[in-house]
Amino acid sequence: MSGAGVTCENLTYSYEGENQPAIENISLTIPAGQRIAVIGASGSGKSTLCQLLSGFLPRSGGGVREGILLLDGMDPAEAALAEVARAVGILFQDPNAQLVQGIVEDEVAFGPENMCEHPEEIERRIVYSLSAVGLIDRRQDHVRSLSGGQRQRTAIAAVLALQPRLFVFDDACASLDAAAQASFLQLAKALQEDGRTVVTASGRFDDVARAAQRVIVLDGGTVVLDGPPEALLRRCSVQLAELGLLPPRFTEAGPPRAAAAERAAAECQLAAPYSAAPGQASALLEVKSLDFTYPGGRQALQDVQFTLHPGEWALLTGANGSGKTTLSRILMGLLPTPQGRIRWQGKDTAGVPVYRMAEKIGYVFQQPEHTFTAPTVWEELTYSLHGGLPPSRRPELTAEEKQRADHLLRTAGLHNKTDVSPYLLSGGEKRLLSVISQLIVPKELYIMDEPTSGMDYNGISKLIALCRSACDQGAAMFMITHDPEMFYLEADTLLTLKDGKMLSVLLSPELL
DSSP states (O other): OOOOOEEEEEEEEEOTTOSSOSEEEEEEEEOTTOEEEEEEOTTSSHHHHHHHHHTHHHHTTOOEEEEEEEETTBOTTTSOHHHHHHHEEEEOSSGGGGOOSSBHHHHHHHHHHHTTOOHHHHHHHHHHHHHHTTOGGGTTSBGGGSOHHHHHHHHHHHHHHHOOSEEEEESTTTTOOHHHHHHHHHHHHHHHHTTOEEEEEESSOOHHHHTSSEEEEEETTEEEEEEOHHHHHHHOHHHHHHTTSSOOGGGTTHHHHHHHHHHHHHHOOBOOOOOOOTTOOOOSEEEEEEEEEOTTSOEEEEEEEEEEOTTOEEEEEEOTTSSHHHHHHHHHTSSOOOTTTEEETTEEOTTOOHHHHHTTEEEEOSSGGGTOOSSSHHHHHHGGGGTTOOGGGOOOOOHHHHHHHHHHHHHHTOTTOTTSOGGGSOHHHHHHHHHHHHHTSOOSEEEEESTTTTOOHHHHHHHHHHHHHHHHTTOEEEEEOSOGGGGTTTOSEEEEEETTEEEEEEOOGGGO
16 A cells, blocks of 8 residues: 655644644655664654644644645544545554543454454454554553553554554653564564554664654754765764754663673572671661562562662563552552561551651653643742642741742753643653653652653663762652663662563672
8 A cells, every 4th residue: 555645844733832832844855665763862853743743733723723734634633534634643642542442352342443444454454454563462451551652552553553654753762672663663564564654753863763764853942954874874973963863972872781780680590688788787678588469360569579778770671461550559559468478667567557668759651641630830849848739828837848849940950941731741841841840849769661762862871860869969869761771870689570570780890
């Protein structure tokens, strides 16, 4: 099947209430059947462009669009919805926003059913799409029982089932493990070989961008680079690093240690609980022989054990569905804690209410926008300082609280966006806001679930600075990530979950 060709001429878009356009005067042509990677730092306009291509903006999201945008001569903002649905399918940056049915196979069938496809054709598309993302054996499962990466793969399958001429994938690999990322790369290649047009968007010059036929680089809502990936890497690597799309120079020492850490992780046995080293503080958190089985019989964790000390930075990695988020939620008390398996400063946490755990633990969720409660960045950041009281009853912030808030905003690069709605921030900015909203009230432990998803390298540098500062002040850090190599120079421990079992490596100086 042939793909859809794209034409943009002086394309400009401004969100409602915003004076500065999100994208401005973009003119480009994407031939039918080409595989394009759009990359750019947080706030560069990637997601806006993706949503314009799909017709979501301005049709559903409001705002003002100027200029010309055509898919095979059709304007996605004005054509009939059925015609647009057959032309373009989009994976949004937050896949949970487009999962609406509850059961995996129903999510995949939803689009074809609304396009009035024959039941036999719908079944064929379900099998094809779920097989393509490795979820055919989970077709009857509830979406809520899936991990974040598995939900993302479900959303990808739902887009595949539409079989459009143009596929738009916004940060499709953000929550995927390494194996799933490699599978997506092959999927994008297969779609293009089938004649479809494929547009991917991400905040880094990643493997998907390197494998594309063409890379378009956005900065400040405009196209600053456009060409084959190998040519851009050869001629423009310094500029790409300055934009946060390639690793900054200070991480060049990372790969040797990363390789050594990964070799050690592959060779180590099941982790035994750590003992405090000579001169080290008593354990903050001890997990011993932890098992967890969900209602229905699915075992998520088996004999998990590890120890965290004050000031220690632990990374937790593992394949999608390996139990990472389950473990973090048990630690926080969001899932029932088995008796005698978790001790906080020597005391059993079984039966301790969540609000009591929240006094000591800050939790950064995988989808930050699901936890926002305030209308502006400043109010979101300072919300926990006044206990969520209404504006009329909030006490004046102390000079120390204002100073801490200002410092966090500047470190996160959000000091010029205090009056902006959290929902209007870019994906990376939302994640940084969710992090500093936890750091604003000092805690003894911070749990961060995939804080780097979709984040450019400049954003990761800011995150590292925030986490290092917290650890230096004595807090422990427990970070779930598919990007552990970004933190090997800072973290102390690498924990890996495989089929619910824990492996452990001490990231000692000997690994340098």
